[in-house]
Structure formats: C-alpha cells, structure tokens
Amino acid sequence: MDFTISDEMQTTLTMIEEFVEKELHPIEFLFLNEPFRDLLPRIEEKRARVREMGLWAPNHPTEYGGMGLGLVEYGLISEALGGSPLGHFVFGCQAPDAGNIEILHLHGTDAQKREWLGPLVAGRIRSCFSMTEIEMPGSNPVLMETSADRNGADYVINGRKWYTTAADGAAFAIVMAVTNPDAAPHERASMIMVPTDTPGFEIVRNIAVMGEAGEDWMSHSEIVYRDCRVPRANLLGDEGRGFVIAQERLGPGRIHHCMRWLGICRRAFELLCTRAATRRIGPSRTLADKEIVQAWIAESAAEIEAARALTLQTAWRIEQYGWKQAREEISMIKFLVAGTMLRVIDRALQVHGGLGMTDDTPLAFWYRHERAARIYDGPDEAHKQSLARRILKRYR
Ligand SMILES: Cc1cc2nc3c(=O)[nH]c(=O)nc-3n(C[C@H](O)[C@H](O)[C@H](O)COP(=O)(O)OP(=O)(O)OC[C@H]3O[C@@H](n4cnc5c(N)ncnc54)[C@H](O)[C@@H]3O)c2cc1C
Secondary structure: OOOOOOHHHHHHHHHHHHHHHHHHHHHHHHHHHOOHHHHHHHHHHHHHHHHHOOOOOOOOOHHHOOOOOOHHHHHHHHHHHHOOOOHHHHOOOOOOHHHHHHHHHHHOOHHHHHHHHHHHHHOOOOEEEEOOOOOOOOOOOOOOOOEEEEEOOEEEEEEEEEEEEOOOOOOEEEEEEEOOOOOOHHHOEEEEEEEOOOOOEEEEEEOOEOOEOEEOOEEEEEEEEEEEEEEHHHEEOOOOOHHHHHHHHHHHHHHHHHHHHHHHHHHHHHHHHHHHHHOEEEOOEEHHHOHHHHHHHHHHHHHHHHHHHHHHHHHHHHHHHOHHHHHHHHHHHHHHHHHHHHHHHHHHHHHOOHHHHOOOOOHHHHHHHHHHHHOOOOOHHHHHHHHHHHHHHOOO
C-alpha cells in the first residue's frame, strides 16, 4: 500500500487547506449563529471562487464539470474540507447530493442525467434521499411501508418518511418505495426520482434535531407522499434493485464520511492543543501543564492517526478490489472513526470549559450534530454485529 500523492495533488491539497483556513474559518461564526439562508449569498460568493480556482466538485465526474478524483485522493480532500462545517458545501461535494450524484451517474438514463445530474453537479440544484420511515426500523429497511404502485405510465407513491436530510429547498428526492411486494425482501424496493413540486409531495416539518430545526441544506424533514404520481421513466435503475443501489451508495460514501470526520478530528485537536497551551490557570501555568490534559492530547493524537490509517487502507482496498472485498474494513471504520471523532470533540470541548458550550467555536455544533455519526449509515451496533459474524465464520 502506498499513499504517496503526486506533486500536483499536494499543490491542490495545500490550496484547499489555505482556502478553508482563510475564507471559511472567518465566516463560521455567522454559520453557527445565523439562519443558513441568510448566509447563502456569502456562501455562493465562496463557491464561485472555488469554481474559478478549478476545485469544484472534486469527487464528481469530469464530463459533468467535477475533478474526477479517485477515492484516496478525494478522501484527503474530504479530510481538508472537514475542518470547517461549510467545507463540503462550498466545494460542491456535500451529502446527500454526493451520494445521489454517484448513483445517478451509475444508473441514470440519458434523459435523467440530462435533467438532473448536470444541474446537480454544477450546484444549481440540490437533492435529497428519502428512505427512512418513522414507524419502521432504519437499521432494517427491508421492513419498508412506503409503496409505489404502477398505474398506467406512472407510479403512485404513498408513505411517510423522515430524516430526509436537506429536503427543504431540494429540487428532487430519490425515494425508496416498495414496487414489488411479492418479491424476496431485498428485491421489493426501488428508487424513484420525485421532483419536490409534484402534487402529493409534502414536507410536514423540519425535525428539531438536538434543539435545531434548521432550514434549507441544514435540515432534516418529515415528508408525506400522498398519491404522489410520477412517470415510470423516473425509476432509477431496474425495478426491485433499490437495496443493491443503496448499498453501492453507502460503500464509497462511508469513506467520504470518515475522511470528513477525520477532518473534524484534526480541527478539534488543533483547537484542543491551542486552548490548552494558551489558557492560563495560574500565575505561570496553563492547562497544558496538567497531566490529564496531556493524556487527552496524547490519546487523541494516537487515536486519530490509527483511525486515519485504517480509513486510507479501506479506500485503497475499495479502489483495488471493489467495495464488496472491503466490507469488513468498511464496517470497522464506520464505528471506529465515529467513536474517535466523538471522543476528540468531547475532550476539546471540555478543555474549552464554558467557551466550549457556546457557538463561538464549532465544537458545540459538532458535539450536537455529529452525535448522529453513530446512528446513520447503519448504527454502530449493526456494523459490529455484521463484522463479528464475518470474523466468526472463519472459526466455525
Ligand atoms: C442526522 C441524521 C441524518 C439522516 N439522514 C437521512 C437521510 O438523508 N435519508 C434517510 O433516508 N435517512 C436518514 N437518516 C436516518 C438514518 O439512516 C436512521 O436513523 C438509521 O438507519 C437508524 O434507523 P432508525 O433511526 O430507524 O433506528 P432503529 O432501526 O430503530 O435502531 C435503533 C437502535 O437500535 C440499535 N440497533 C439497530 N440494529 C441493531 C443490531 N443489529 N444490533 C444491535 N443493536 C441494533 C442501534 O443502537 C440503533 O441506534 C438520518 C439520521 C440522522 C440521525
């Protein structure tokens, strides 16, 4: 395994790191304290600069205006962007659009790509992914209730979803719905593109998550699909292939998430060390003189490096052999990196004392919002269970 990067890639990474520090860190206070839509004009200015610099959509296909980077290279960029809560959005590679772009690119028809993929990669529209239901377990989504019944040339969708991230203001949703109720459990559901202005698509509310309902890209909606009728041409991929495509979406997506989380780790670690070294707690002593803080610093440094090495190894393995051959590592990094990130954020917040609880630094924001890392894209426990089962097979 060799993670050496080209000089060109190093130059790109340095440019991105400088941009994040000089252009994004200064507007974070506004992001953390003002409604998201109020900040959008400033964000659009930054996005225009990113396009001019040729750094737009680093992970997306070149034929649609992205940089077309591979998993390892994009992983490193994702880490650099993770250092600011605005990083991925400003560079056009934010969730959930990034995953939707990937599956549209792989499974979309020419007409679907023309209508949705181009504008999505360009950042002219946003999208959302609508799978999880209130009444059904997201950790076992084959128990899905939302249905899409064939009716002439259309599908008629009925159901209630929640946690559809960024639905507020999105142009379309990719909805998972049961199209083949009599098929085997994993072949019952399909993905269907639903423009959000379709009659019967109704956002019930933006759910308050950790005290914030948010808005626009920064929100999670509850949605009712009531006799929501779309052409059958809006089917993404084949009928009954929804779960297969969802798995494809999640595999590489986990690398993106994990590298973003490692970017958060790095920034939280920098904040931790800076605060420890500068916060005076006596006439000639700072927090950094305390053994317990030193232990937090040492443990955080080691945990971040270990998590990073395994994540890059996983990205490399996916690139070499495909995501199916990297299933065990994908499960490992999902809970390992999420846990590492939450511990590092917690230590950094603790060292900041009362300041850590405010929105004057991004720590409290991450403490609230990144707690979800242990739940979405498969809860920790589900990954641990499937990993342990695979390992135990070798002993039985
Ligand atoms: C911030 C955030 C954003 C999200 N964005 C989206 C989105 O854009 N689109 C979308 O469709 N969904 C989204 N989700 C939903 C997410 O995918 C689900 O919350 C997740 O799949 C878990 O499903 P659930 O909430 O129904 O929990 P449940 O399935 O009810 O599970 C609850 C708990 O049970 C435990 N558990 C589950 N399985 C096992 C097991 N095998 N062994 C032991 N314990 C287990 C775990 O502790 C788990 O946390 C988002 C969620 C969050 C929090």
